[in-house]
Amino acid sequence: MSSTRPDEHVTDMDPDSTPETARRQPEDATASGVPAADGVRAPIVAPQARERAATTPSKKAVAVKLDGLRAFYGDAEQVKGIDLQFNANEVTAIIGPSGCGKSTMVRCINRMHEEIPGAHAEGRVLLDDVDVYGAGADVVAVRRAIGMVFQKPNPFPTMSIFDNVAAGLRLTARRGEVPEKVERALRGAGLWEEVSDRLSEPGAGLSGGQQQRLCIARSLAVEPEVLLMDEPCSALDPIATLKIEELIDELKQRVTIVIVTHNMQQAARVADRTAFMLAGELVEVGATQEIFTKPTDSRTEEYVTGKFG
Amino acid sequence: MEAASITGGDRGLLSRSPLARFPDRALKWGLTVLAGLILVLIVYFFVRLFDESRPAFEQQGVFAFVFEDNWNPGAGHFGALPLVVGTLITSALALLIGVPVAVAAALYTSELSPRRFRAPLMILVELLAAVPSVVYGLWGIFYLAPKLHPAEVWFSETFSFIPFVGGGIVTIPNCFIAGLVLAIMILPIVSAISREVMSTVPPDHKEAALALGATRWEMIRISILPYCRSGIVGGAMLGLGRAIGETIAVTILIGGSTQMVQNLFGQSNSLAAVIANEFGEAQGTHRSALFACGLVLFVLTLLVNGIARWFVVRAGRAAGPPRAEEHRTGAATAALAADTAAGA
């Protein structure tokens, strides 16, 4: 089944802004990925952001490219041929009505989709030009490079806060490095101040928002290049949601972020680019601003104006 | 289904005649009494058993009975230590061999095996529970023991420098074989409970581990085993309780020696086996000493099973309130299926 190339908006507000320029200024707290000329969104900068950014080493994030991606549950095709690019150091939001296949598609990126019995995927997912479904790619290593945060916070119940963050680390890192990396990850998730004095307490004892940030820290600890977030705030209250959205804004300096959300306002707040999916197909993708104010496809327009979904 | 007739007439519309209420009350009180009788029964159990054991305790003293190493009915000595030790060693062997295998089988069927093999594998392991104890004894003594004898001899000679394990006389019915067959007998119950507990692990936690880039085994190590620890321990203890009380297979396989067990591959005895072996000809104090063995057995199994159930309930609670109920029943059904092993 051939995939139709979606309408793609190439430019956003600042024609000179490229992922390269965004990457060149990791220490500048105002470079939250939003070009200066953009008047639509106020830069979300928290005072600690400067400090947080300073403690993280600037790491080269990569882009992800989906090439003809199809996903099946048995014989049923849920995702029907997607060509889509997620630019490095950007936040891309995937929006669409329930059941349109956005979660399925995202789970194909880190190959979690195949964990479901009878499910498989076709096509290519290129991480910096290497196909994660290719022969040379070990699924375990893929998942280290592409991390995931789930809808419902799921810290390991039998582990302390420290052990939770260290869980992924301990699989590959050297013993001595662990405490340092745990602290760095917790700082990166904006959780350090709140838990530094109780690292040995159970992870499940934190509030919902804190638990989700703990899960983010856990994913960050293994230093992925891409972070997939599947409706990370849908189980959280508005304040916790806001904290995480701020976090996303800083994190994109280190990782490429793909966020699935059913909340259009959230997409408008955090995402550089937005892709709209419907019934397993990619309808339209472009700068968030454009998608929400001047969509090209009528279906997109109907969705963002609330006519359905 | 007809509704109860509402007696109209003189009485109000909303009352029932005492006659109509009778079956309900009779049923309720009748059943309550019946349930109460169960309690009375068990207490009576204990009291009568203790009564009959008293002569032996009076002669020896309770402490000496359990801890003195001198079981010599002919001379009137009833120090049951060899029996207690024999019981503990065979049970320990059963746990050492049986629990890891059972947990591994549970892991395989719930996590690693292809879907279509899951049900058949579970049924096969459960079938082990359908073999009655006496058949295990028969098979053990005529097939397994002779088959393993050469290996046991080799082992005993090669490791003769290790006390107790090596260097002794290797008989065909021996302590080790009894423990080995016990291990096989407790496989179904330990694996059934382990499997039940493993099925309660929320998929979230497994996914979280996989998404961090863990291999399958690492995921098991991080997400499944810690979560299931309580339940597995509970299952192991239920297996222990079973092993302690197992009579017939052990009687056939352990050799029935009245001396303290000298080495792993030599003859020994157990509390249950000695009752089966000596009851026929026992008189007077000897008989009451055997009852005393039964009492000790009773108390031991009560303790172990009590602790076991505490663990299993704790594991059920860890699964969270709504699911705990269905999984406690699930665990109960699984334990039931494994429990209804023919023979003890």
Next chain:
Amino acid sequence: MSAPGGAASLETLGRLAVSPGRRRKDRLARGAILTATLLALVPLVLIVYYLLRKGLGAWSSDFFTTDPTGSTFFKNSNIGGIKSAILGTIEMVALASAIAVPIGVAVAVWLVEYGRDSLFANVVRFFVDVLTGVPSIVFGLFVYIVLIVGTGTSYAGWKGSIALSLLMLPVVVRSAEVILNLVPNGLRESALALGAPRWRVVGRIVLPTALPGMVTGVLLAVARAAGETAPLLFTAAYTHETTTNLGSFMNSLPVQIYTDVTSPTPRVVERAWGAALTLVLLILVLNMVARLVSRRSRLA
């Protein structure tokens, strides 16, 4: 549109591989688990094979229709079959079921419908649980003390049945309780809302719905009782002849096997194998019927 970053870097390629050490550990662990699982199945295969090999040889029409004779020590003597054992097992287990099943179901009904979560009910549950863990030989001792020493009378088939019923009781109670709990409460409530008295609701609605599940539990308890040896040793003892008099000594399959196991005569041992095969077959059939019945249950 090409990804920024250009052609695939060697760095990326190496990144998507897992250290061989981890892979090895993973493979080793999984191999060990599989091996252990297969190990768990080996005894079953061996037992079935041996039972068939040794037991079938003993089977003949005589085997099932003649009683064991007492003369087992001489090579040329006729040792007989196992008729009294089979009949004895059937008689004693039938009586035990007739005792244990109604009482067990009644207690379960009380626990679920009346006692529910009260302290008393929980105490009863605890004691029933305790009973499940009691070794079967202790049941035999108990019946011996109360019914033989206590009354001054001798061994009898019905006393064996009592011991077996004590064994079956907790199994029946627990399985019945599990099944009764699975009956949806909505069913009870709609019947009660129609103005039916509780005893009718239980008798006409709850029990019939729970029936297949309870039959399963009962069959499993029966299978267990059929295989028990120890309780019978001190209660029904052993004899050769078939008898329908439950007041006298009675033979049974497990005791017959147990008696024959220690015999020096090979033909007697062969008879033991034949009896073992018969017993296992009986239990398997009961288990299978139990599974089939449970599949017809409208509950879990």
